[in-house]
Amino acid sequence: MRIQFTKMQGAGNDFVVLDETKGRLGLTSAHYRFLGDRHFGVGADQILTVRPSPAEGIDFEYVIHNADGNEVEQCGNGSRCFARFVRDQGLTGKDRIRVKTMKGVIEPLLTPDGRVTVDMGEPVFNPADIPFDESGLSLQAMGSWGNWPLAPVESAQAAPLLVATVSMGNPHAVTLVADVDAAPVATLGPQVQANPRFTQGVNVGFLQVVSRSQVRLRVYERGVGETLACGTGACAAVVAGIRLGLLDARVDVQTRGGMLTIAWDGMGASVFMTGPATTVFRGEIDLPE
Numbered sequence: 367m368r369i370q371f372t373k374m375q376g377a378g379n380d381f382v383v384l385d386e387t388k389g390r391l392g393l394t395s396a397h398y399r400f401l402g403d404r405h406f407g408v409g410a411d412q413i414l415t416v417r418p419s420p421a422e423g424i425d426f427e428y429v430i431h432n433a434d435g436n437e438v439e440q441c442g443n444g445s446r447c448f449a450r451f452v453r454d455q456g457l458t459g460k461d462r463i464r465v466k467t468m469k470g471v472i473e474p475l476l477t478p479d480g481r482v483t484v485d486m487g488e489p490v491f492n493p494a495d496i497p498f499d500e501s502g503l504s505l506q507a508m509g510s511w512g513n514w515p516l517a518p519v520e521s522a523q524a525a526p527l528l529v530a531t532v533s534m535g536n537p538h539a540v541t542l543v544a545d546v547d548a549a550p551v552a553t554l555g556p557q558v559q560a561n562p563r564f565t566q567g568v569n570v571g572f573l574q575v576v577s578r579s580q581v582r583l584r585v586y587e588r589g590v591g592e593t594l595a596c597g598t599g600a601c602a603a604v605v606a607g608i609r610l611g612l613l614d615a616r617v618d619v620q621t622r623g624g625m626l627t628i629a630w631d632g633m634g635a636s637v638f639m640t641g642p643a644t645t646v647f648r649g650e651i652d653l654p655e
């Protein structure tokens with residue numbers, strides 16, 4: 367079967383975008399893996415599929431698969447590319463778009479400067495909803511930064527690594543580092559990710575606080591490995607930094623692939639993410655049997 371696709375990127379986090387608004391392509395997990403494969407397929411961190419509105423008051427649905435072929439709940443950089451895609455393809459004339467993802471409705475807004483601001487909804491801290499299995503961890507053992515207990519995650523390191531756990535629809539663990547360039551992302555990322563307390567896996571963020579309004583971030587993503595940027599990872603890291611009293615309400619996040627701006631007014635408020643969304647090329651490809 368031959369399919370058409372659009373290759374996009376947002377701050378270097380790259381996507382294959384598929385249009386299923388006129389009918390399902392019927393792809394399998396193996397097909398998504400093939401499309402994400404940088405040697406045998408197109409190559410992407412995630413594959414985004416755009417589907418028609420599932421309900422009144424919602425414009426589209428979009429479905430996210432990691433490069434490993436598994437479907438996931440949320441993708442921040444992908445949501446900006448989704449918005450750019452539906453406008454460029456003439457699928458909507460709206461600037462503000464309501465789109466259903468696996469974990470709820472989010473609202474991208476195309477802004478006049480070409481960037482996209484997304485209302486990513488509220489962060490979730492309840493361990494069971496992240497999900498993070500906190501059984502057997504006493505509060506004393508958990509320690510605290512500010513008023514927010516951090517979870518000690520067992521790793522190959524001598525001492526357990528302290529991480530802040532947050533869900534932005536998908537699970538994140540954020541740890542503070544002094545220098546993000548020197549952070550052991552490739553070794554510690556997979557160790558934290560494999561920790562059984564994260565019962566559905568986790569994206570692991572390494573956060574360097576530069577000032578109260580500037581951070582640097584690297585993320586070892588679930589189902590991919592380290593990416594050049596992770597939008598939900600940036601939201602989770604800034605939310606963690608704000609709750610720890612280290613950051614102001616609006617923060618520029620320097621990733622390896624570009625700059626994202628994250629704003630959060632605190633408990634009960636949505637997280638807003640602003641950043642670029644760019645089409646790289648369009649093409650068609652024959653899927654293997």
Ligand SMILES: N[C@@H](CCC[C@H](N)C(=O)O)C(=O)O
Pocket residue numbers: 379411412432438439440441442443444536537569587588589590593595596597598599
């Ligand atoms: N790159 C994304 C996150 C994609 C999903 C993630 N790998 C997961 O498994 O939760 C982003 O920009 O948020």
